[in-house]
Amino acid sequence: MTNHQAASYTTEEIADHLKVSKLTVYDLIKKGDLRAYRVGRQMRIDAEDLEAYKDKTKSGGVIEKQTTAPSLKPETPIYRTESPAPPRQYQAVPLQQLIISGQDISLDLLANAIGRTGAVHNPLRSYTGSLNSLLAMYKGEADIVSTHLFDGDTGTYNLPYINRILSGREYIVVNLLSRSAGLFVQKNNPKNIRTWKDFADPSIKMVNREIGSGARILLDEKLKLEGIVPRHIDGYQSEEMNHIAVASKVASGIADVGVGIEKAAAMVGVDFIPLILERYDLVMFKTAENELLREAIRSILRSPEFQNEIGALGGYDLSLTGTIMFETE
Missing domain, CATH: 3.40.190.10 (Periplasmic binding protein-like II)
Structure with missing residues (x-):
């Protein structure tokens, strides 16, 4: 994907460009790290929002937009170097449980596929029959049946x-x-x-x-x-x-x-x-x-x-x- 060739991109194009899974792109959108909007049933990300996300995640400095210095063009950014922040204690992000209910082996493969995306969901399997799975969903005890x-x-x-x-x-x-x-x-x-x-x-x-x-x-x-x-x-x-x-x-x-x-x-x-x-x-x-x-x-x-x-x-x-x-x- 080449920058500036399109005004906006699909989530598939963003995933391909960032070399991540599509579910990871969805997670970035959900957390507000990547701005997106909907066109029909499709999510779109503007090119400028993609660039803003990439700039935000770059190391080596904090970007500030220049508004007053006469010797620089208005669009030229000024980089201010900062001392590295002291290391913080690692805190694991809690995974959201995702209960998948049913007995076919294909559901195990689906749970594995979700797990491989590295998303914030932790797929759990419930080996319950069809009717009881629906009743569990009605009671809020299953997410995918x-x-x-x-x-x-x-x-x-x-x-x-x-x-x-x-x-x-x-x-x-x-x-x-x-x-x-x-x-x-x-x-x-x-x-x-x-x-x-x-x-x-x-x-x-x-x-x-x-x-x-x-x-x-x-x-x-x-x-x-x-x-x-x-x-x-x-x-x-x-x-x-x-x-x-x-x-x-x-x-x-x-x-x-x-x-x-x-x-x-x-x-x-x-x-x-x-x-x-x-x-x-x-x-x-x-x-x-x-x-x-x-x-x-x-x-x-x-x-x-x-x-x-x-x-x-x-x-x-x-x-x-x-x-x-x-x-x-």
Whole structure:
């Protein structure tokens, strides 16, 4: 980036020029070290404000603007050297806790990506199911939550639940990824399980997920659409806390079927019957305090580095990653 070629710069251009991350630029703006303004959804920094920031951070003197000396041009600065200030005791800047709630491994990669930026946020992980994560956000106990909640009435994911639980609040929904969900069955599928209707077979024993998980809600909504009474299913009350545990129960022969995602089936070594492509979204409140964080999260999600990390895991669809799915006005 060359000075004076443009009246203003984007945060990406500033990050490239200063050789720092975009999140660091957001942090400088938030602390008032770098002046910025908004044009639509984009932050802009004027060239003169960039130069002012660079001058302020230079060592070797304090710049004062000349206003009275007749022998110098008005725009020529005078440098006044000063004795070095005595060393101050180091005080660590406290990190602001950022709770990311959800169970998919992609959230661990997101937390790591935030941590690598060197920003003032300290990402902490909460491994809580989708519905309980939303309830935690409503109570102020989570900052970024992930959801994959199927609504049988509309045939859509997430928004019907988010709109009801966060009614009256301002929030944004951003896609993290999409993934294939369906049924774990034993190798070679000896019970010939193919669809949701097969849960009505009294010879089939299942293993379930905990109440509030996305997989449990998907099952319950599909059973309701098929007219199947859950309490009539052998094993419906048997609960596990994650996809791997459910797949392991099927692999061991303790259960014939369970609901989960394709990646867990591949990790455990059970067969998988894909039945739906579920949308896995992130939800964040919209506040003045987290505006820069929201932009930074979307920047991470859309970055080639992050998408390459997720893509290397396999089993994920990233075609919508970073896309705003819904935003309150």
